[in-house]
Amino acid sequence: MKILYRESHEWAAIEGKTAKIGISDHAQKELGDLVFINLPEVGATVKAGDVLCDVESVKAVSDLYAPVSGKIVKVNEELEGAPELINRDAMGAWICEIEVTEVPSDLMDEAAYAKFIKG
Amino acid sequence: MINSLKIVRAEGFMPYRNQAIEKYLLKTCKSGEAALYLWQNDKTVFIGKNQNAYTECRVAALKEDGGFLARRFTGGGAVYHDKGNLNFTFVLPEEDYDIKNQFSIIICALKSLGLPAELNGRNDMVADGRKFSGNAFYKGKNGCLHHGTVLIKTDGAAMEKYLDVSRVKLEAKGVKSVKSRVCNLSEFDPRVTAADISEAIIKAFTARYPSAGCRAIKESGLPAAEIQRLTAEFADRNYVLGDDRHFGLRFERRYEWGVADVRLNIDGDVIEDARIYSDALDCEAVELKEKLLKGLDITKKPDPRIKDIIETIGEVRK
Numbered sequence: 001m002k003i004l005y006r007e008s009h010e011w012a013a014i015e016g017k018t019a020k021i022g023i024s025d026h027a028q029k030e031l032g033d034l035v036f037i038n039l040p041e042v043g044a045t046v047k048a049g050d051v052l053c054d055v056e057s058v059k060a061v062s063d064l065y066a067p068v069s070g071k072i073v074k075v076n077e078e079l080e081g082a083p084e085l086i087n088r089d090a091m092g093a094w095i096c097e098i099e100v101t102e103v104p105s106d107l108m109d110e111a112a113y114a115k116f117i118k119g
Numbered sequence: 120m121i122n123s124l125k126i127v128r129a130e131g132f133m134p135y136r137n138q139a140i141e142k143y144l145l146k147t148c149k150s151g152e153a154a155l156y157l158w159q160n161d162k163t164v165f166i167g168k169n170q171n172a173y174t175e176c177r178v179a180a181l182k183e184d185g186g187f188l189a190r191r192f193t194g195g196g197a198v199y200h201d202k203g204n205l206n207f208t209f210v211l212p213e214e215d216y217d218i219k220n221q222f223s224i225i226i227c228a229l230k231s232l233g234l235p236a237e238l239n240g241r242n243d244m245v246a247d248g249r250k251f252s253g254n255a256f257y258k259g260k261n262g263c264l265h266h267g268t269v270l271i272k273t274d275g276a277a278m279e280k281y282l283d284v285s286r287v288k289l290e291a292k293g294v295k296s297v298k299s300r301v302c303n304l305s306e307f308d309p310r311v312t313a314a315d316i317s318e319a320i321i322k323a324f325t326a327r328y329p330s331a332g333c334r335a336i337k338e339s340g341l342p343a344a345e346i347q348r349l350t351a352e353f354a355d356r357n358y359v360l361g362d363d364r365h366f367g368l369r370f371e372r373r374y375e376w377g378v379a380d381v382r383l384n385i386d387g388d389v390i391e392d393a394r395i396y397s398d399a400l401d402c403e404a405v406e407l408k409e410k411l412l413k414g415l416d417i418t419k420k421p422d423p424r425i426k427d428i429i430e431t432i433g434e435v436r437k
Contacts, residue, residue: 035294036169036194051260056169056194056294059241060256 003091004107006067007116010052011091014103019068020094021052026117028090031057034083039075040096046072048104053095055083064095069102121153121215124333126321127341129158132202134165134189139349141266142192143341144210148262153215153331155324156208157317160200162186164281167195167255171293172360173367173384173391181281190359193255193266195242196296197282203272203303205313207320209265216263218256224327225252225267228319234307244269249302271313272305293361360384366394370435374427376404381428383412385436390415 001015009027012019028034036056046052046066054063074097079085085093108116127144129137137158144154162184164176168191172178175197181188200206209221222238229236236252239245244252244267254267282296305311325333338346352358366382373379377399384391393412397405404424411425421429 038169056167060258061168061192061194062258063260065260 003110004067004103005110005113005116006048006065006107008065009117010064010067012067012098012100012103012107013094014068014100017100018073019070019098019100019103021067021096021098022092022094023064023086023090024113024117025090028087031055031062032059033057034086037079037083037086037095039077039080040072042072042075042096044072045070046098048102055086066098067107068098068100068104070098070100072096073099121151121211121328122331123152124325124328124331125152125154126324126333126335127154127156127338128317128335129156130338132159132161133350134160134163134187134200135354136346136350137206138189138191138353139346140338140341141208141210141264142349142353143346144208145257145259145262145264148210148212150212150214152212153324153328154208154210155321156210157320158206158208159202159204159313160187160189160206161202162277163189163200164197165189165191165200166197167294167296168192169194169294170197170296171367171384173386174293175282175296177281177283177386178391179386179389184277186281188359189353190361191255191266193257193264194294195253195255196294198253198268199273199278199282200268201273201277202313203270203274203305205269205271205316207267207269210262211265212262213258216258216265218265220327221265222254224323225269225320227326228316228323229269229304231319231323232308232311232315234304234311243299246302246304246307248300250299251302251304253299269316270301270303271311271316272303275301275303360392366392368432368435370431372428372431376401379405379428381431383432385417385432388416388418390417 003011003013005011009024011022034055034057038054040053048066048069050066051063052066076094166175226236235246236244242254243250251270252267257264368383371380377397380396382394390412393409395405395409399405408425411422
Protein backbone atom coordinates (compact mmCIF):
# COMPACT_ATOMS: atom_id res chain seq x y z
CA MET A 1 0.00 0.00 0.00
CA LYS A 2 1.23 3.48 -0.71
CA ILE A 3 -0.17 6.75 0.60
CA LEU A 4 -0.14 9.80 -1.66
CA TYR A 5 -1.26 13.34 -0.88
CA ARG A 6 -2.84 16.10 -2.89
CA GLU A 7 -1.89 19.76 -2.39
CA SER A 8 -5.43 20.37 -1.11
CA HIS A 9 -4.62 17.93 1.75
CA GLU A 10 -6.56 14.80 0.79
CA TRP A 11 -4.79 11.45 0.94
CA ALA A 12 -5.22 8.33 -1.16
CA ALA A 13 -4.10 5.00 0.27
CA ILE A 14 -3.64 2.97 -2.88
CA GLU A 15 -3.69 -0.79 -2.74
CA GLY A 16 -3.87 -2.64 -6.03
CA LYS A 17 -6.77 -1.20 -8.03
CA THR A 18 -8.53 0.59 -5.21
CA ALA A 19 -7.74 3.54 -3.02
CA LYS A 20 -9.18 4.65 0.27
CA ILE A 21 -9.54 8.43 0.48
CA GLY A 22 -9.33 10.70 3.49
CA ILE A 23 -7.97 14.03 4.64
CA SER A 24 -4.65 14.64 6.34
CA ASP A 25 -4.13 15.36 9.99
CA HIS A 26 -2.94 18.83 8.99
CA ALA A 27 -6.25 19.41 7.15
CA GLN A 28 -8.28 18.21 10.10
CA LYS A 29 -6.48 20.65 12.37
CA GLU A 30 -6.98 23.52 9.93
CA LEU A 31 -10.69 22.77 9.54
CA GLY A 32 -11.34 22.50 13.27
CA ASP A 33 -14.04 20.31 14.81
CA LEU A 34 -16.16 18.72 12.12
CA VAL A 35 -19.90 18.81 12.70
CA PHE A 36 -21.17 17.31 9.46
CA ILE A 37 -20.05 15.42 6.40
CA ASN A 38 -21.92 14.98 3.16
CA LEU A 39 -20.50 11.70 1.91
CA PRO A 40 -20.01 11.14 -1.82
CA GLU A 41 -22.38 8.84 -3.66
CA VAL A 42 -21.54 5.23 -4.30
CA GLY A 43 -21.48 4.55 -8.02
CA ALA A 44 -20.48 8.08 -9.03
CA THR A 45 -17.33 8.57 -11.05
CA VAL A 46 -14.94 11.38 -10.23
CA LYS A 47 -11.98 12.91 -11.95
CA ALA A 48 -8.92 13.83 -9.91
CA GLY A 49 -9.38 17.44 -8.80
CA ASP A 50 -13.19 17.30 -8.90
CA VAL A 51 -15.16 18.15 -5.78
CA LEU A 52 -15.59 14.81 -4.01
CA CYS A 53 -17.82 15.88 -1.15
CA ASP A 54 -18.02 18.59 1.49
CA VAL A 55 -17.60 18.92 5.21
CA GLU A 56 -18.91 21.42 7.70
CA SER A 57 -16.69 22.35 10.60
CA VAL A 58 -17.22 24.89 13.34
CA LYS A 59 -15.26 27.25 11.08
CA ALA A 60 -16.63 26.78 7.56
CA VAL A 61 -18.15 24.62 4.90
CA SER A 62 -15.28 23.28 2.80
CA ASP A 63 -15.15 21.20 -0.35
CA LEU A 64 -12.91 18.16 -0.51
CA TYR A 65 -11.30 17.14 -3.80
CA ALA A 66 -10.68 13.75 -5.32
CA PRO A 67 -6.96 12.94 -5.29
CA VAL A 68 -7.40 10.20 -7.90
CA SER A 69 -9.85 9.46 -10.72
CA GLY A 70 -12.21 6.52 -10.67
CA LYS A 71 -15.51 5.15 -9.47
CA ILE A 72 -16.69 5.42 -5.90
CA VAL A 73 -17.39 1.90 -4.69
CA LYS A 74 -17.80 2.37 -0.96
CA VAL A 75 -18.37 5.16 1.54
CA ASN A 76 -17.65 5.09 5.24
CA GLU A 77 -21.15 5.47 6.61
CA GLU A 78 -19.85 5.47 10.15
CA LEU A 79 -18.71 9.05 9.56
CA GLU A 80 -22.24 10.20 8.79
CA GLY A 81 -23.27 10.15 12.42
CA ALA A 82 -19.78 10.83 13.76
CA PRO A 83 -17.69 13.17 11.59
CA GLU A 84 -15.53 13.85 14.64
CA LEU A 85 -13.83 10.51 13.96
CA ILE A 86 -11.85 12.43 11.32
CA ASN A 87 -10.62 14.84 13.98
CA ARG A 88 -9.67 11.96 16.21
CA ASP A 89 -7.81 9.91 13.63
CA ALA A 90 -7.56 11.58 10.23
CA MET A 91 -5.38 8.88 8.69
CA GLY A 92 -7.64 6.11 9.95
CA ALA A 93 -11.02 7.66 9.14
CA TRP A 94 -11.35 6.94 5.44
CA ILE A 95 -14.19 8.74 3.64
CA CYS A 96 -14.67 6.58 0.58
CA GLU A 97 -13.07 3.91 -1.53
CA ILE A 98 -12.39 4.53 -5.21
CA GLU A 99 -11.78 2.00 -7.96
CA VAL A 100 -8.86 3.85 -9.47
CA THR A 101 -8.59 4.61 -13.17
CA GLU A 102 -5.91 7.26 -12.94
CA VAL A 103 -3.40 8.51 -10.38
CA PRO A 104 -2.16 12.01 -11.24
CA SER A 105 1.62 12.39 -11.31
CA ASP A 106 1.63 15.47 -9.10
CA LEU A 107 0.57 13.69 -5.91
CA MET A 108 3.13 13.76 -3.11
CA ASP A 109 4.50 10.97 -0.98
CA GLU A 110 4.67 11.23 2.81
CA ALA A 111 8.05 12.99 2.89
CA ALA A 112 7.20 15.47 0.13
CA TYR A 113 3.86 16.26 1.78
CA ALA A 114 5.49 16.82 5.17
CA LYS A 115 7.85 19.29 3.49
CA PHE A 116 4.94 20.90 1.61
CA ILE A 117 2.92 21.69 4.75
CA LYS A 118 6.00 23.09 6.46
CA GLY A 119 6.10 25.55 3.56
CA MET B 120 -3.03 41.52 -3.72
CA ILE B 121 -6.45 43.06 -4.20
CA ASN B 122 -6.42 45.57 -7.04
CA SER B 123 -10.09 45.75 -7.87
CA LEU B 124 -13.26 45.96 -5.81
CA LYS B 125 -16.78 45.03 -6.79
CA ILE B 126 -19.76 46.32 -4.83
CA VAL B 127 -23.29 45.06 -5.30
CA ARG B 128 -26.37 46.16 -3.38
CA ALA B 129 -29.45 43.99 -3.75
CA GLU B 130 -32.45 45.81 -5.09
CA GLY B 131 -35.09 43.34 -3.92
CA PHE B 132 -35.99 41.43 -0.77
CA MET B 133 -36.58 37.98 -2.22
CA PRO B 134 -34.18 35.58 -0.47
CA TYR B 135 -33.72 33.12 -3.34
CA ARG B 136 -32.77 35.81 -5.82
CA ASN B 137 -30.49 37.45 -3.29
CA GLN B 138 -28.81 34.11 -2.67
CA ALA B 139 -28.42 33.66 -6.41
CA ILE B 140 -26.57 36.95 -6.71
CA GLU B 141 -24.31 35.93 -3.85
CA LYS B 142 -23.56 32.58 -5.45
CA TYR B 143 -22.88 34.31 -8.76
CA LEU B 144 -20.31 36.55 -7.10
CA LEU B 145 -18.61 33.48 -5.63
CA LYS B 146 -18.63 31.65 -8.96
CA THR B 147 -17.05 34.60 -10.74
CA CYS B 148 -14.48 35.33 -8.04
CA LYS B 149 -11.07 35.92 -9.53
CA SER B 150 -7.56 36.62 -8.41
CA GLY B 151 -6.94 40.21 -7.36
CA GLU B 152 -10.62 41.02 -6.90
CA ALA B 153 -12.69 41.44 -3.73
CA ALA B 154 -16.46 41.68 -3.78
CA LEU B 155 -18.78 43.18 -1.21
CA TYR B 156 -22.47 42.40 -1.41
CA LEU B 157 -25.14 43.99 0.77
CA TRP B 158 -28.60 42.53 0.87
CA GLN B 159 -31.79 42.24 2.88
CA ASN B 160 -34.43 39.55 2.91
CA ASP B 161 -38.08 39.93 3.73
CA LYS B 162 -39.35 37.59 6.50
CA THR B 163 -37.08 34.60 6.01
CA VAL B 164 -35.86 31.76 8.14
CA PHE B 165 -32.41 31.02 6.83
CA ILE B 166 -31.16 27.59 7.82
CA GLY B 167 -27.61 26.23 7.59
CA LYS B 168 -26.45 23.93 4.82
CA ASN B 169 -26.73 20.78 6.87
CA GLN B 170 -29.74 21.49 9.03
CA ASN B 171 -33.10 19.84 9.18
CA ALA B 172 -35.72 22.43 8.26
CA TYR B 173 -38.38 20.92 10.49
CA THR B 174 -36.30 20.68 13.62
CA GLU B 175 -35.04 24.26 13.26
CA CYS B 176 -38.07 26.14 12.03
CA ARG B 177 -41.83 26.18 12.46
CA VAL B 178 -42.28 25.66 8.77
CA ALA B 179 -46.08 25.74 8.71
CA ALA B 180 -46.40 28.90 10.82
CA LEU B 181 -43.83 30.67 8.68
CA LYS B 182 -45.62 29.72 5.51
CA GLU B 183 -48.99 30.74 6.89
CA ASP B 184 -47.61 34.21 7.65
CA GLY B 185 -46.21 34.55 4.15
CA GLY B 186 -42.58 34.07 5.15
CA PHE B 187 -39.83 32.31 3.23
CA LEU B 188 -37.73 29.34 4.19
CA ALA B 189 -34.27 29.34 2.61
CA ARG B 190 -31.15 27.20 2.94
CA ARG B 191 -27.64 28.63 2.86
CA PHE B 192 -24.70 26.89 1.28
CA THR B 193 -22.70 27.79 4.38
CA GLY B 194 -22.92 26.00 7.69
CA GLY B 195 -24.13 26.87 11.14
CA GLY B 196 -27.52 27.45 12.71
CA ALA B 197 -30.87 28.91 11.75
CA VAL B 198 -31.36 32.68 11.75
CA TYR B 199 -34.31 34.93 11.10
CA HIS B 200 -34.13 37.75 8.55
CA ASP B 201 -36.47 40.61 7.88
CA LYS B 202 -36.10 44.15 6.60
CA GLY B 203 -34.73 45.13 10.00
CA ASN B 204 -31.67 43.03 9.28
CA LEU B 205 -28.81 43.72 6.88
CA ASN B 206 -26.67 40.97 5.38
CA PHE B 207 -23.15 41.48 4.17
CA THR B 208 -21.07 39.13 2.07
CA PHE B 209 -17.38 39.24 1.28
CA VAL B 210 -16.06 37.17 -1.60
CA LEU B 211 -12.30 36.93 -1.97
CA PRO B 212 -9.70 34.67 -3.53
CA GLU B 213 -8.12 32.37 -0.96
CA GLU B 214 -4.82 34.27 -0.81
CA ASP B 215 -6.58 37.48 0.25
CA TYR B 216 -9.27 35.94 2.43
CA ASP B 217 -8.73 36.87 6.06
CA ILE B 218 -11.65 36.49 8.44
CA LYS B 219 -10.20 38.87 11.01
CA ASN B 220 -9.70 41.57 8.40
CA GLN B 221 -13.27 41.17 7.11
CA PHE B 222 -14.67 41.37 10.62
CA SER B 223 -12.63 44.46 11.28
CA ILE B 224 -14.15 46.18 8.22
CA ILE B 225 -17.63 45.68 9.66
CA ILE B 226 -16.55 46.71 13.15
CA CYS B 227 -14.85 49.87 11.82
CA ALA B 228 -17.99 50.74 9.87
CA LEU B 229 -20.24 50.33 12.92
CA LYS B 230 -17.88 52.25 15.17
CA SER B 231 -17.83 55.11 12.66
CA LEU B 232 -21.57 55.38 13.36
CA GLY B 233 -20.95 55.36 17.09
CA LEU B 234 -22.25 51.82 17.55
CA PRO B 235 -20.48 49.55 20.04
CA ALA B 236 -19.37 46.45 18.18
CA GLU B 237 -16.84 43.78 18.92
CA LEU B 238 -15.85 40.36 17.81
CA ASN B 239 -16.91 37.48 20.01
CA GLY B 240 -15.35 34.08 19.48
CA ARG B 241 -15.11 32.86 15.94
CA ASN B 242 -18.49 33.56 14.44
CA ASP B 243 -20.28 36.36 16.25
CA MET B 244 -20.20 40.08 16.70
CA VAL B 245 -21.69 41.50 19.86
CA ALA B 246 -22.71 44.83 21.33
CA ASP B 247 -22.89 45.11 25.07
CA GLY B 248 -22.30 41.37 25.28
CA ARG B 249 -25.30 40.47 23.16
CA LYS B 250 -25.11 39.10 19.64
CA PHE B 251 -26.24 41.23 16.71
CA SER B 252 -24.33 39.38 14.01
CA GLY B 253 -23.94 35.70 13.16
CA ASN B 254 -21.43 34.74 10.51
CA ALA B 255 -20.74 31.76 8.30
CA PHE B 256 -17.99 30.82 5.91
CA TYR B 257 -17.36 28.84 2.76
CA LYS B 258 -14.06 27.78 1.23
CA GLY B 259 -14.07 26.53 -2.33
CA LYS B 260 -11.94 26.10 -5.37
CA ASN B 261 -12.85 29.41 -6.96
CA GLY B 262 -12.90 31.58 -3.93
CA CYS B 263 -13.88 32.04 -0.34
CA LEU B 264 -16.97 33.60 1.11
CA HIS B 265 -17.74 35.17 4.45
CA HIS B 266 -21.24 36.38 5.17
CA GLY B 267 -23.08 37.61 8.20
CA THR B 268 -26.14 39.32 9.54
CA VAL B 269 -26.45 42.71 11.21
CA LEU B 270 -29.58 42.99 13.32
CA ILE B 271 -30.76 46.57 13.29
CA LYS B 272 -34.45 46.47 13.99
CA THR B 273 -35.50 42.89 13.49
CA ASP B 274 -38.83 41.74 14.87
CA GLY B 275 -37.75 39.73 17.91
CA ALA B 276 -41.18 38.25 18.49
CA ALA B 277 -41.24 36.84 14.95
CA MET B 278 -37.74 35.47 15.43
CA GLU B 279 -38.85 33.68 18.58
CA LYS B 280 -42.00 32.43 16.94
CA TYR B 281 -40.46 30.81 13.87
CA LEU B 282 -37.26 29.55 15.43
CA ASP B 283 -38.83 28.17 18.59
CA VAL B 284 -39.00 24.48 17.97
CA SER B 285 -38.58 23.46 21.57
CA ARG B 286 -41.99 21.79 21.51
CA VAL B 287 -40.72 19.09 19.18
CA LYS B 288 -37.98 16.92 20.43
CA LEU B 289 -36.63 15.15 17.44
CA GLU B 290 -33.61 13.05 16.81
CA ALA B 291 -32.07 14.36 13.63
CA LYS B 292 -28.64 14.00 12.21
CA GLY B 293 -28.37 17.57 11.04
CA VAL B 294 -26.44 20.41 12.63
CA LYS B 295 -28.28 21.92 15.60
CA SER B 296 -28.76 25.62 16.20
CA VAL B 297 -27.51 27.23 19.35
CA LYS B 298 -29.71 29.89 20.89
CA SER B 299 -27.98 33.18 21.71
CA ARG B 300 -28.98 36.31 23.52
CA VAL B 301 -29.46 38.78 20.71
CA CYS B 302 -29.83 42.52 20.38
CA ASN B 303 -30.79 45.04 17.72
CA LEU B 304 -28.36 47.87 17.00
CA SER B 305 -31.27 50.33 17.08
CA GLU B 306 -31.23 49.84 20.85
CA PHE B 307 -27.99 51.83 20.84
CA ASP B 308 -29.13 54.43 18.32
CA PRO B 309 -32.83 54.46 17.44
CA ARG B 310 -32.23 56.47 14.27
CA VAL B 311 -29.74 54.16 12.63
CA THR B 312 -30.95 52.52 9.40
CA ALA B 313 -29.81 49.72 7.11
CA ALA B 314 -28.96 52.36 4.51
CA ASP B 315 -26.64 54.16 6.96
CA ILE B 316 -24.89 50.95 7.86
CA SER B 317 -24.57 49.93 4.20
CA GLU B 318 -22.92 53.25 3.38
CA ALA B 319 -20.56 52.92 6.32
CA ILE B 320 -19.57 49.36 5.34
CA ILE B 321 -18.88 50.43 1.76
CA LYS B 322 -16.72 53.28 3.05
CA ALA B 323 -14.75 51.02 5.39
CA PHE B 324 -14.35 48.40 2.65
CA THR B 325 -12.96 50.82 0.07
CA ALA B 326 -10.74 52.45 2.69
CA ARG B 327 -9.23 49.05 3.47
CA TYR B 328 -8.01 48.67 -0.12
CA PRO B 329 -7.05 52.28 -0.98
CA SER B 330 -5.09 51.45 -4.13
CA ALA B 331 -7.78 49.23 -5.67
CA GLY B 332 -10.15 50.40 -8.37
CA CYS B 333 -13.80 50.19 -7.39
CA ARG B 334 -16.91 49.32 -9.38
CA ALA B 335 -20.49 49.50 -8.19
CA ILE B 336 -22.64 47.01 -10.05
CA LYS B 337 -26.40 47.26 -10.48
CA GLU B 338 -28.52 44.12 -10.61
CA SER B 339 -29.28 44.98 -14.22
CA GLY B 340 -25.56 44.60 -14.89
CA LEU B 341 -25.62 40.93 -13.87
CA PRO B 342 -26.38 38.17 -16.41
CA ALA B 343 -30.15 37.74 -16.09
CA ALA B 344 -30.40 34.14 -17.32
CA GLU B 345 -27.70 32.90 -14.95
CA ILE B 346 -29.22 34.72 -11.98
CA GLN B 347 -32.60 33.27 -12.85
CA ARG B 348 -31.19 29.75 -13.04
CA LEU B 349 -29.47 30.10 -9.66
CA THR B 350 -32.62 31.64 -8.15
CA ALA B 351 -34.59 28.56 -9.20
CA GLU B 352 -31.96 26.33 -7.57
CA PHE B 353 -32.23 28.13 -4.24
CA ALA B 354 -36.02 28.20 -4.39
CA ASP B 355 -36.25 24.49 -5.18
CA ARG B 356 -38.29 22.76 -2.50
CA ASN B 357 -36.08 19.70 -2.49
CA TYR B 358 -33.05 21.85 -1.90
CA VAL B 359 -34.69 23.89 0.85
CA LEU B 360 -36.36 21.02 2.70
CA GLY B 361 -33.54 18.62 2.05
CA ASP B 362 -33.25 15.02 0.99
CA ASP B 363 -33.28 11.82 2.99
CA ARG B 364 -30.63 12.94 5.38
CA HIS B 365 -32.82 15.77 6.50
CA PHE B 366 -35.66 13.77 7.93
CA GLY B 367 -36.19 14.92 11.48
CA LEU B 368 -37.50 11.77 13.05
CA ARG B 369 -36.13 8.37 12.34
CA PHE B 370 -36.62 4.99 13.97
CA GLU B 371 -36.32 1.31 13.24
CA ARG B 372 -38.95 -1.14 14.43
CA ARG B 373 -39.98 -4.70 13.90
CA TYR B 374 -43.64 -4.79 13.00
CA GLU B 375 -45.83 -7.76 12.16
CA TRP B 376 -45.42 -6.95 8.49
CA GLY B 377 -41.64 -6.56 8.56
CA VAL B 378 -38.69 -4.57 9.82
CA ALA B 379 -39.04 -0.92 8.92
CA ASP B 380 -36.74 2.08 8.92
CA VAL B 381 -39.18 4.97 9.15
CA ARG B 382 -38.19 8.57 8.41
CA LEU B 383 -40.56 11.42 9.00
CA ASN B 384 -40.81 15.14 9.05
CA ILE B 385 -43.46 16.31 11.46
CA ASP B 386 -44.51 19.92 11.67
CA GLY B 387 -46.64 20.50 14.74
CA ASP B 388 -48.92 17.49 14.63
CA VAL B 389 -48.94 16.98 10.90
CA ILE B 390 -46.70 14.53 9.06
CA GLU B 391 -45.25 16.57 6.22
CA ASP B 392 -43.27 13.83 4.63
CA ALA B 393 -42.66 10.16 5.22
CA ARG B 394 -40.42 7.45 3.90
CA ILE B 395 -40.35 3.80 4.87
CA TYR B 396 -37.51 1.45 4.04
CA SER B 397 -38.55 -2.08 4.76
CA ASP B 398 -37.69 -5.70 4.18
CA ALA B 399 -41.39 -6.49 3.83
CA LEU B 400 -42.12 -8.52 0.74
CA ASP B 401 -45.30 -6.65 -0.02
CA CYS B 402 -43.80 -3.44 -1.43
CA GLU B 403 -47.17 -2.07 -2.44
CA ALA B 404 -48.48 -2.30 1.11
CA VAL B 405 -45.43 -0.37 2.35
CA GLU B 406 -45.93 2.28 -0.31
CA LEU B 407 -49.52 2.60 0.75
CA LYS B 408 -48.46 3.12 4.35
CA GLU B 409 -46.17 5.91 3.23
CA LYS B 410 -49.04 7.54 1.40
CA LEU B 411 -51.37 7.22 4.39
CA LEU B 412 -48.79 8.82 6.64
CA LYS B 413 -48.21 11.86 4.46
CA GLY B 414 -50.36 14.78 5.49
CA LEU B 415 -51.81 12.91 8.46
CA ASP B 416 -52.67 14.68 11.68
CA ILE B 417 -51.24 12.34 14.31
CA THR B 418 -53.69 13.44 16.98
CA LYS B 419 -56.59 12.05 14.89
CA LYS B 420 -57.61 8.41 14.80
CA PRO B 421 -55.43 6.79 12.14
CA ASP B 422 -56.23 4.30 9.43
CA PRO B 423 -55.80 0.79 10.96
CA ARG B 424 -53.07 -0.03 8.44
CA ILE B 425 -50.71 2.51 10.01
CA LYS B 426 -51.92 2.31 13.58
CA ASP B 427 -48.71 0.56 14.70
CA ILE B 428 -46.47 3.23 13.19
CA ILE B 429 -48.47 6.06 14.75
CA GLU B 430 -48.12 4.33 18.13
CA THR B 431 -44.35 4.23 17.71
CA ILE B 432 -44.30 7.92 16.79
CA GLY B 433 -46.13 8.63 20.03
CA GLU B 434 -43.55 6.62 22.01
CA VAL B 435 -40.53 8.12 20.27
CA ARG B 436 -41.71 11.71 20.65
CA LYS B 437 -42.33 11.38 24.38
